[in-house]
Amino acid sequence: xxxxxxxxxxxxTIIISVFMGVWGFAxxxxxxxxxxxxxxxxxxxxxxxxxxxxxxxxxDAYRFLLRGTNIMLGYRNTGILLVLGLPVSMLICxxxxxxxxxxxxxxxxxxxxLILFTMYFGGGLIPLYILMKEIRLTNSLxxxxxxxxxxxxxxxxxxxxxxxxxxxxxxxxxxxxxxxxTVFFRVILPLTTPxxxxxxxxxxxxxxxxxxxxxxxxRDSKLWTLxxxxxxxxxxxxxxxxxxxxMVSVEKTYYAQGLxxxxxxxxxxxxxxxxxxxxxxxxxxxxxxxxxx
Amino acid sequence: xxxxxxxxxxxxxxxxxxxxxxxxxxVISLAWYVVFCYGPMYGLVLAFKxxxxxxxILGSKFVGFKHYEYLFSEPEFWTALRNTITISFGRIIIEFxxxxxxxxxxxxxxxxGYKRVLQTTYTFPHFLSWVVVSSVAVNLLxxxxxxxxxxxxxGMKSHNLLSNRGAFxxxxxxxxxxxxSGWTAIIFLAAITAVSNEQYEASIIDGANRxxxxxxxxxxxxxxxxxxxxxxxxGGIMNAGFDQIFNMYxxxxxxxxxxxxxxxxxxxxxxxxxxxxSTAVGLFKSLVNFILLFGFDRLxxxxxxxxxx
Numbered sequence: 001x002x003x004x005x006x007x008x009x010x011x012x013t014i015i016i017s018v019f020m021g022v023w024g025f026a027x028x029x030x031x032x033x034x035x036x037x038x039x040x041x042x043x044x045x046x047x048x049x050x051x052x053x054x055x056x057x058x059x060d061a062y063r064f065l066l067r068g069t070n071i072m073l074g075y076r077n078t079g080i081l082l083v084l085g086l087p088v089s090m091l092i093c094x095x096x097x098x099x100x101x102x103x104x105x106x107x108x109x110x111x112x113x114l115i116l117f118t119m120y121f122g123g124g125l126i127p128l129y130i131l132m133k134e135i136r137l138t139n140s141l142x143x144x145x146x147x148x149x150x151x152x153x154x155x156x157x158x159x160x161x162x163x164x165x166x167x168x169x170x171x172x173x174x175x176x177x178x179x180x181x182t183v184f185f186r187v188i189l190p191l192t193t194p195x196x197x198x199x200x201x202x203x204x205x206x207x208x209x210x211x212x213x214x215x216x217x218x219r220d221s222k223l224w225t226l227x228x229x230x231x232x233x234x235x236x237x238x239x240x241x242x243x244x245x246x247m248v249s250v251e252k253t254y255y256a257q258g259l260x261x262x263x264x265x266x267x268x269x270x271x272x273x274x275x276x277x278x279x280x281x282x283x284x285x286x287x288x289x290x291x292x293x
Numbered sequence: 294x295x296x297x298x299x300x301x302x303x304x305x306x307x308x309x310x311x312x313x314x315x316x317x318x319x320v321i322s323l324a325w326y327v328v329f330c331y332g333p334m335y336g337l338v339l340a341f342k343x344x345x346x347x348x349x350i351l352g353s354k355f356v357g358f359k360h361y362e363y364l365f366s367e368p369e370f371w372t373a374l375r376n377t378i379t380i381s382f383g384r385i386i387i388e389f390x391x392x393x394x395x396x397x398x399x400x401x402x403x404x405x406g407y408k409r410v411l412q413t414t415y416t417f418p419h420f421l422s423w424v425v426v427s428s429v430a431v432n433l434l435x436x437x438x439x440x441x442x443x444x445x446x447x448g449m450k451s452h453n454l455l456s457n458r459g460a461f462x463x464x465x466x467x468x469x470x471x472x473x474s475g476w477t478a479i480i481f482l483a484a485i486t487a488v489s490n491e492q493y494e495a496s497i498i499d500g501a502n503r504x505x506x507x508x509x510x511x512x513x514x515x516x517x518x519x520x521x522x523x524x525x526x527x528g529g530i531m532n533a534g535f536d537q538i539f540n541m542y543x544x545x546x547x548x549x550x551x552x553x554x555x556x557x558x559x560x561x562x563x564x565x566x567x568x569x570x571s572t573a574v575g576l577f578k579s580l581v582n583f584i585l586l587f588g589f590d591r592l593x594x595x596x597x598x599x600x601x602x
Contacts, residue, residue, distance in 0.1 A: 209422035276413050
């Protein structure tokens with residue numbers, strides 16, 4: 001009886017493991033197929049889009065993309081957004097977290113309310129659009145970096161972690177005559193590095209994936225980030241310089257779908273390569289967040 | 294003791310002085326919130342004005358509820374509102390249970406290495422943008438794509454699935470499950486690992502099988518997490534997933550996929566460009582959103598759960 005149930009359990013484990021493997025395959029396959037479409041010649045792919053590996057491999061699509069479109073410019077602009085955005089984001093995020101974590105100071109209730117209220121209510125797109133125009137932050141990557149600098153969710157993650165820092169440490173630093181700013185930089189931040197690493201990664205991914213704000217607030221296509229250029233290449237092009245379909249019809253050797261997939265691969269490759277190593281930091285982030293905000 | 298002899302005002306001054314350097318951080322933080330969150334809120338007054346760029350927000354003329362009168366008589370708005378609610382409820386019914394199920398199953402997988410590979414695979418699409426994911430979906434579902442190739446092999450006619458009104462919403466649900474369910478499963482998995490081992494051991498003695506353990510021990514234990522996630526989903530009904538829909542929809546399926554956010558985008562940047570009217574639609578959405586979030590947060594607290602934020 002007991003043996004029977006043990007064998008049954010094993011069988012169930014196998015079924016579950018196989019099912020989960022199939023699920024994982026279903027998640028990965030579409031991306032893999034995009035990769036195949038980007039390196040297979042058109043004839044081969046059209047004949048059999050389901051193939052697991054093409055017989056001939058061509059990098060023509062990539063060569064064309066790097067030469068004939070703004071994709072390199074996109075990499076540069078996304079890089080600029082990261083360099084400009086990360087420091088401001090971390091400054092505002094950690095300040096917000098500290099202000100929420102710090103016990104008793106006059107006005108704390110109002111400050112907390114002002115921060116948390118924005119999670120429930122916002123002005124919406126058009127007032128923001130008018131504001132960005134009025135304070136001249138449109139058409140600039142610095143403007144996009146500033147706009148995306150605050151994030152209340154991430155600030156709450158950091159605050160939760162800060163709350164675990166023992167009060168005595170802060171107290172003793174203060175008794176030693178350390179100012180609030182010294183306490184923040186010398187005591188609090190060093191003790192919260194694990195969550196800071198997580199939040200830096202979250203911000204990095206957000207900025208890498210930034211497209212909406214750039215699409216709305218940046219007219220000049222020379223300032224577009226990678227994602228916006230990808231959008232332009234994949235969904236009916238608007239700017240004449242990267243009008244893939246038009247170029248394809250001129251050059252003939254490339255085909256639109258292969259080019260589009262190559263653009264996708266170029267956009268997601270960095271995330272795919274870094275993610276397996278960074279995964280545990282991301283997961284740690286939501287585990288801390290799950291503690292309660 | 295001495296401080297009690299000061300009057301209230303000096304005491305406050307002293308307290309402020311004592312804590313003066315925290316305000317350094319308060320100023321940095323609030324500066325951002327005031328400019329980028331509260332600044333736009335002031336612009337909401339445009340919902341009751343006829344916006345004229347030359348006159349600015351302040352100078353534009355008040356028109357009362359004119360925009361709302363027009364809005365509520367506009368069939369396109371009602372379609373968008375109906376779609377928003379339908380798609381959100383569709384997500385709750387179809388998408389919401391998937392991560393819970395995945396977490397329960399993932400918890401049963403033996404072998405640390407295999408489990409880690411699965412986790413990495415499941416969670417990584419969460420970190421891709423909808424621009425990337427919907428491009429991949431378009432490749433898959435387009436008339437030359439893999440799905441159609443399969444359909445023709447099975448003897449069916451190939452057609453672009455993304456232009457199929459009957460299939461479009463299902464595609465939204467499935468692709469969102471494909472992108473996000475793994476990541477959300479991690480939240481539930483974290484709750485599952487926190488369940489004490491003793492309960493499971495006791496149930497084994499009682500002869501509970503794997504399925505019974507999941508239903509009678511794991512699920513009740515992760516109920517608080519499920520409730521909070523569910524309330525969050527219901528509170529966010531007015532957001533039916535702009536990023537996804539905006540990157541996947543096309544004019545053929547507009548009738549079943551146009552939501553409030555895509556409607557606002559189109560009337561502002563593609564058709565009329567009447568900022569006063571667009572603001573009015575945005576304010577309507579923000580208000581309903583606020584009432585829902587606030588209400589469900591209260592409800593969560595009353596039910597003894599942690600609340601949303």
